[in-house]
Amino acid sequence: PVKQEHAEFTWPQGNDLTSVTAPLISYTPEKIDLTLPIQEIRNLTPGETTALSTVPENSDDASLRGMFVRS
Numbered sequence: 001p002v003k004q005e006h007a008e009f010t011w012p013q014g015n016d017l018t019s020v021t022a023p024l025i026s027y028t029p030e031k032i033d034l035t036l037p038i039q040e041i042r043n044l045t046p047g048e049t050t051a052l053s054t055v056p057e058n059s060d061d062a063s064l065r066g067m068f069v070r071s
Contacts, residue, residue: 021056032067041071 009022017040034052041051050057055066062068 034069036069044071 011020017037032054036052044051049070050068051071052069053062053066054068055062057068059065
């Protein structure tokens with residue numbers, strides 16, 4: 001038999017667009033569909049350039065293992 005686990009993460013929750021961390025979701029998606037409101041880019045504070053990341057920026061080999069959307 002084949003056992004397949006299903007992980008799902010839905011964001012935002014309601015109208016709350018604050019940053020979230022999901023450390024227990026370690027699966028690699030086959031497909032990812034993202035919508036990033038341009039207002040979130042405009043809301044970045046001075047010196048802040050990352051609007052979205054799929055791994056923590058300071059993790060090992062972050063740029064090899066994750067995706068980053070920066071302004």
